[in-house]
Amino acid sequence: MASDHTRSAILAAAERLYADRGFGDVTLRDIVAEAGVNLAAVNYHFGSKDELIAELFVTRSIATNRERLRELKAAEEQGGGRAPIEVILHALVGPTLRGCLGPENQRSTAARFMIRASIESVPPIRRIKNREIDHLRKFAGAMRRALPDRSDVDIYWGLNFALAMAHHTIRESERLTKLSEGKCDLDDVEDVVARVVSVATMALTAGRAETKAPARVAAR
Amino acid sequence: MASDHTRSAILAAAERLYADRGFGDVTLRDIVAEAGVNLAAVNYHFGSKDELIAELFVTRSIATNRERLRELKAAEEQGGGRAPIEVILHALVGPTLRGCLGPENQRSTAARFMIRASIESVPPIRRIKNREIDHLRKFAGAMRRALPDRSDVDIYWGLNFALAMAHHTIRESERLTKLSEGKCDLDDVEDVVARVVSVATMALTAGRAETKAPARVAAR
DNA sequence: GATAGTTTCATACAACTGTTTGAATTGCAA
DNA sequence: TTGCAATTCAAACAGTTGTATGAAACTATC
Incomplete structure (x- = not known):
C-alpha cells in the first residue's frame, strides 16, 4: 500500500501518452520518463505492460x-x-x-x-x-x-x-x-x-x- | 520485371498471414518463410514492410x-x-x-x-x-x-x-x-x-x- | 534504533524487429 | 560464350522492446 504515488503517476502518465500518441508508439520507457519513475516500477506495480493497459x-x-x-x-x-x-x-x-x-x-x-x-x-x-x-x-x-x-x-x-x-x-x-x-x-x-x-x-x-x-x- | 514470381508469392503469403493472425504478430520473417523466399526479398521488391501492407x-x-x-x-x-x-x-x-x-x-x-x-x-x-x-x-x-x-x-x-x-x-x-x-x-x-x-x-x-x-x- | 518489509533504482538481459550489405547466382542480350 | 543487369541469398547490423535482477533506499513497527 503505502504511498501509491508511483502507481497513480504511472497510470496518469500512461493515459496521457496513449491518448496523445496512440498505443503503437508509446513504450514503457516513454511512460516512466513522463511519470518520473523508474523503468522497473511498471512491472513491479502492474505485472506487465498489458496489465497496465488493461487496468x-x-x-x-x-x-x-x-x-x-x-x-x-x-x-x-x-x-x-x-x-x-x-x-x-x-x-x-x-x-x-x-x-x-x-x-x-x-x-x-x-x-x-x-x-x-x-x-x-x-x-x-x-x-x-x-x-x-x-x-x-x-x-x-x-x-x-x-x-x-x-x-x-x-x-x-x-x-x-x-x-x-x-x-x-x-x-x-x-x-x-x-x-x-x-x-x-x-x-x-x-x-x-x-x-x-x-x-x-x-x-x-x-x-x-x-x-x-x-x-x-x-x-x- | 522478369518472373515476378517472388513478388506475388510474398503478396499472397502476406495477405494470408495477415488475414489469419492480424498485423500485430506477423513479422517479415513469418511472411518470407510462408512464401519460401529470402528475407531481403521484401525490401528489395517493396521497399519496406509498410509499403507491402499499403500495396x-x-x-x-x-x-x-x-x-x-x-x-x-x-x-x-x-x-x-x-x-x-x-x-x-x-x-x-x-x-x-x-x-x-x-x-x-x-x-x-x-x-x-x-x-x-x-x-x-x-x-x-x-x-x-x-x-x-x-x-x-x-x-x-x-x-x-x-x-x-x-x-x-x-x-x-x-x-x-x-x-x-x-x-x-x-x-x-x-x-x-x-x-x-x-x-x-x-x-x-x-x-x-x-x-x-x-x-x-x-x-x-x-x-x-x-x-x-x-x-x-x-x-x- | 535495530529490524523486517516494501519500494525504488541502475543495469543487464534476451529476444526480436525491420533493414542493409556484399557476395553469389541467375537470366538474358550481344 | 561473354558481359551486364536483375535477382537471390546468408549474414550481420543497429536499434528497440518488455522484463528480470539484486543491491540500495526507504518506511513503519517494535
Missing part, C-alpha cells in the same frame, strides 16, 4: 457501463419495469458519446484515451471488450420488454446499429468533420446523441415489411 | 471503390442523372459488405484481410483511408441530387451512419453472432445489405422535425 481501460469502461446501467435502471423503474425504446437507446449510447465527444480542447484525457482504445484495439483491450456481451444483454432484455412485438433478430440488429453509429462516429469524428467541411458539429454532443437515438429508434420501430423484404433494390 | 490494402480497396462507383454510375445513368437514395446507398455499402461477409468457410483471403484491416488499423492503412474522402464526396453529391430538399448536414450524417452500420457490422460480426446466439445470420449478405440500406434510407428521409428537435428524451 486503464477497465477503469474507464466500468465507469461508462455503470452510467449506462444507472440510466437504464432509472428509466425502467420510472416506467414500472418498462421504459420507452428511445430512453433505453439514450442510456446505451449517451454515456459513451458524452464520454468521448465534445469540444476537442476541453476533452479530458480519459476521453481521448477511450477514443484511442476505440480506434487502435490492442490485444489486452480486445480481450476486455469481448467480455462486454453480458452487459449488452441487459440492454437487449430491456429493448425486448419495450418492444414485445419485435423479433429477437430485429432487437439485436437494432442494438448493433445503435452501437455502430455511436462508435463509428467517435472513431471517425475527424473524417466526418473534414468530409462535411465542418458542417457536422461533433462538439454538440447532445445533438449527436439525439441523431443516433432517433435513427436507431426508427430502425427498431419501422414497419417490419420494409425491413424484412428487401424490395430487392435494382442491383446493377 | 495489399490499396489493391483491395481500389477494387471495392471501383465496384461502388460502377454501381453508382449505372444507377444515375439509368435515372437520367438522378438515382433513388436506396440505390445510392446500396452502391455505397453493398460492395464492402459483399466483400467482407458471407459464409466464413468460403470467405476469400482478400475478404478476411479486409476485415483485419478494418479491425486493427495500422499506420500505413490509416494513411490510405484518409485519402478516401474524395471518393466519399462523390456519394455525397449523388445523395444531394437524390434528396435536394435535405440539408448538407443531414446528407453527411446519413452517409456517416450508413458507413457506420456497414463497417461496424463487419468489425463486430463475431460479437453480434455471439450476442444474438446465432439468430442474426451474417452469412445472408444480401439481407444485411438490405437492413443497412433500409435504416440509412429512413435516417435520410424521415421527417426532419424528429431528427432535429431531439424531443429531449428524459435524460436521467
